[in-house]
Amino acid sequence: MKVSLERKNLYGYIINSIVVIALGIIYWKQMDFTTNRLWHWVSLALVILTLGMLTTVFFILKAQLKAKRQSEEELLKNQKLLQSIINNTTNAISVKKINGEYILVNEKYQSILESSEKSLIGRTNHDILPKETADRYFNADLDAVKAGKEIQIEEVFEQSDGPHTYLSVKFPLFDASNRMYAIGTISTDITQRKAIMESQKAADTFFNMSIDSLVIASKDRFLKINPSLSKLLGYSNEELLNKPFATYIVPEDITITEQAIEKLEKGTDLINFKNRWICKDGTIKWLSWHATADTSTGMLYAIVRDITENLKLKEEDEKMMNELYESQQKLNMILENISDGVLVANTSKQVLLANDVANELFGIEDDSKISVDFSNHFKVLYPNGEKIFPVQNLPAELALAGEITDDIDVLLQNKKTNEMRRVLLSGRPILDNENHIAAVVVTIKDISRYKKLEEELERKDQASRPLIGFKTSRTKKKK
Template sequence: MKISFEKKILAGYIINMVVMFLLGIILWNIIPLTTEPVWLWAAMGLIILSLGMLTTVFFILTSQLRAKRISEQALLKNEKLLQSIIDNTNSAISVKKINGEYLFVNKEFQSLFPINGKNIVGSTNHEFLPSEVADRYRNADLEVIKAGREVQLEESFELPSGPHTYLSVKFPLFDAENRIYAIGNISTDITERKSGIDSLKAADAFFNLSIDSLVIATKEKFIKVNPALGKLLGYTTAELLDKPFATFIFHDDLERTEAEIEKLAQGTELINFKNRWVCKDGTIKWLAWNATAEKTTGNFYAIVRDITAALQHEKEEEQLIDELYESQQKLNLILENISDGVLVANNKKKIILANEVANRLFGIEDDSKISINLSDHFEVLYPEGNKTFPAQELPATRAFKGEITNDLDVLLKSLSTEEMHRVLLSGRPIFNTENKVIAAVVTIKDISEYKRLEEEMEKRDQEARPLIGFKPRKRK
């Protein structure tokens, strides 16, 4: 069963919370025996702080995942809307590779060239048009590549209903390295109204319905903006057209924005230029601009995207990574400074965490080489040392069954060194929200020294009794 990322985060949060809680219990019971009380409170304070930070990080992650899911749904909706607009427009839209092979055509374009029911995508003009016509269209595409900008021209198509004239806008498409990889084409039928009135209406409709903000401007002012930009910044169209657009640019970005405009006027394409704009409510938004300039008029044509949320998300991700790293360091510090060995295994019985005490006890530094099954490393005996302890009763085995084990007194005899350790074993299962065991925590308290001292005290007590005149009571 595939576990979702959200469930993995929740499982990790629960595991860390349980481990921290167990560490708190261990510290509370162990530290007073070996050090001053102030260190106990200091350690407990660190654990409480870590619990708080883990909770904060957990809620930040869940909120980010929720926001991401909402954004993905909104993006899918927008893509479907845009595809619907493209397919239902009266303009014929297509995208070709540089070699002339079609990458995309909308329904209107496909309907102009019904080549025996075959989809035009993957074909070239020479495969379904007369050679003379195909050569003419190919030369027009090469002009776009040579110019490196959009080109408008009239094209004639011989259709079943007769010859039609289309106003075609051909434009280059650039990849991430600013190289032309395809040619886009939007063709509008202007047969009936050669004046271009219908073409202007279609362009206006596309302009106004675009989800992205679209702009036409001079070097100082907006000539035309679509409603999306006004909605983005909170101004009316009239307010945006009334003042120089520098009025709305954040003052710290004004100088470099003016420098980019100069480059644009000289024929350099503006690709993904980022600057800050002041909204009507006083908030600041980051916008990304892709723009080109028309040489004949000097006007700029730009597509604008709001990237404020994306930049904020990147910043929050960096902060979250820093906080997670700091939290992990604190957790490691606590684990490495307690006297008990700690092992944590997932539901596949693979060790995912072992502290230094556990590493020394097993004689293994690589956590992944430690087995949660103690019998793989030790001969597990009853305290007397003359009988093997049942493997099914060991804490890890019981923990994966959902059972709790407390202070199980056993003797561990190393299979490699035959070194003996008297230990107390405890085990706890970790459950997910479906009450299934997803991990097990085992603690190992080495009491060999305690038992040795206890036996020595008992021996000395027995030796001292005759010296003080102690006589054992006779049983009746």
């Protein structure tokens, strides 16, 4: 059984006291007080003094042992506190002798090597790792020994979920005589940080390569811009970053821009917000902004596009559409105020436009239901009414073939009512910019009334001839 120093001290004190007292008693009994009495009393005093010294030494040793025990308890407490601290840090911490033997490892370091403290203390990396890996770690420790001061290096540790990169701070430890005896290492896992940095690097690459202008800004200043915006406005990055961006906005648009920023700060995204910017060469450009804000930081993020040319094209398109609309209105007025029926059809023979005269002639208000070759509504006959007129000779068919026709005289017989109309048909192809046929125009002139008048005049002329001295062919034959 192991005996503590306190008990050893006590037992030694008791034994030595017993021995001294026993010797004193023996000496006392053997003393002859009749002779040399002074010497006997001196001897007795020495025994008592020895007992006193033994007692004093006992209490001194007891006090020292107590102090040592308290010191050891305090040291143990501090060691436990230190161990608790290093065990609860997210950093991996180790201390090795110069030869690579582990003196101290925390739990994080143990988890990296997947080994317990007992299996690591007193052993080297060569005892637990492949030689190539152990050599790499040992050489890194030697770099700190050679430098004689703190160094920082990146180390890769293979773990169960794959390789992890650690930023290791290695530093020499010195004893009381200033001799280096160990190397301490504090390693921080920077795997995720490196991934973020790589991601940030990739993001920066795309940020700078983007054709669109990309902006990160505060309420009144650009914080980061890509080269596209500098190229767009003509200013350098420094010029745009060092001044409030309102400096470059057309003064009349500053108020609406500030109002838009207020909306962003309240969490409302901007979609296609437009304002005007002054370029370095003095020209004005319209920019379209798609922006959002991080309300917790106040950061504004935006994609910017130059829409100056688009707006010009839009204005030109609107102007052209207005002119086209005016032309269309004029054309409609002309079509509706002429006496002839007009049909406009595409190359698929679908009627796109018919004026009121044509609608009345066909008895149909829906233009798309009119057939440009009349086949759904009329029989087309020669003027004598005895023979069908060939469909391929109608103006629409000829116009689709690129031919122009004028005043084809035909008779239209309504398939429902058998009503007859004498008309003159004309046709024209409409060509596009590439000189291809895009549509055809067919005009219908109703001459039925004129033909009736002509027949009536002819009849009256024949009736009046005898009255004014003309002889009919019948009278001549009688003679």
